[in-house]
Amino acid sequence: MTNQKPTGDISVNNHANGDFDVVISNISDANGVSAVKVPIWVVKNNQDDIIWYDGAKQNDGTYKVTVKLSDHRNERGAYNIHLYYVESNGQLQGVAGTQVTIPEARLSGDLHISNQSAAVFDILVTNLKEVKSQPRLSAPTKFTLDAGYQVRYDKALYADGHQWISYLSYGSLRRYVLID
Template sequence: SHANGMSDIKWYTPTRQADGSYTVTVKASDHENANGRYEAQVFYIDARGQKRFVQKAFVERNDPSKPTGVISITNNKDSGTFDVVISDVYSPKGVRTVQVPIWSEVDGQDDIRWYEAVRQTNGSYKVTVQVANHKYSTGIYNVHLYYIQNDGSQIGVGGTQTNVTLSEPKADLAITGLNNATGSYDVVISNLIAPRGFKEVLVPTWSEKNGQDDIIWYKATMQANGDYKVTVRSSNHKGDSGLYNSHVYLVDNDGKYIGLGGKQATLDITKTQGTLTIANNDKNRGTFDVLITNLTNPSGISGVVIPVWSEQNGQDDLVWHNATKQDDGSYKVTISASQHKWNSGKYIVH
């Protein structure tokens, strides 16, 4: 460069191109980042190894003396975030890191945070800002831009503002898995949007029978897919049949209850059902098995009791047997004649 005399001279070996021409790429960083006029001279080496001057050319380099960077912002009011993207990142001294201090206008700079932007594949830099890190403040946010240059110095590049708004909490509600046999249904809360955050999701539920005398506040459980779910059982509501009301509330971080809506479901409670089968009647041992399958009860099942007696002498040998639950959900009890005075003949099983 002419700015540095010949102190930054560098001899390049050009690369031959397919069309027979030769090219070389010159970087200002290899010449002390000098501005102004650059001079390029072309020599060739003859057969005797002597350098022969051919021609020279000049080019002007007028890079800006100040660093540059373009800030663009994209807001997402549902997630409570905004993206800060910095493009055209440049500094004459090079850029080691891109620093982005951000704060809301609420209460001055009490929520200021310095973010280090992450370089993207297209050469731009990005920071994703969560309003949760700024006290969930809304309104004007200040976004400034600094570079840490290659020599370790910090330099201000620019700044801008953005107006942050947050969506009100909302969700989709659905009744699923309604089962009259078990007297139950599920309340599913999906696509929940709560940019200010929340502590829990509550589902108060009651039957229409006798008002709210059976109301229960259920705490919804988060599912693997991000939905929230509550299973309502009639057994928790006096076994009532008919219309049920389920409302949904969000409890925010301040303990405030925010209504998200409600759903109704109708349970037509069925009677207890099951299939009773006699199996493995062993006359040599005097035993037989009682199997109960397909057993349902809307109020739930805590145990199964089987009264058994022989026809001889009425119910003088009546025994209430406790059936045992099997792995497949059925219940079984083995009856022995020894428990019934060794009576033979017909046995009554209820």
């Protein structure tokens, strides 16, 4: 056994939809590394959404983890990222940690946030918007929202290559509005 501390560098590459990749490089541990573990969680609400990801070894010797916001309740904001090695002797060793902030979803110029509470947002529609039962451009339009209509939505998501907001209708049906 040696007292030399394991080392590794953590870098984060954001995707346009908010998902991100964590890349671990410059891996060094005198006791050997049999696996790379990367626990990740949203700072808000402590560790209630923590996921321990297994790093996938890449051809260049780095390890990579892809994080989907949908696996973390589509939360945006600060994410904690920690790095652990499973050493050749089976011991779990803490190595490093960092934080990344995923910005709030960007809204197009024809939607304006007018009220924001902990889990619900109000949007004022300034141009005609189609409402769909699925977050897909190919989904049939159920109805349209006229300018001046206010929508209270509880989710923002990225699907089918676009940004959407979603809400539950009075009949408890999930509805989607394209916002980009």
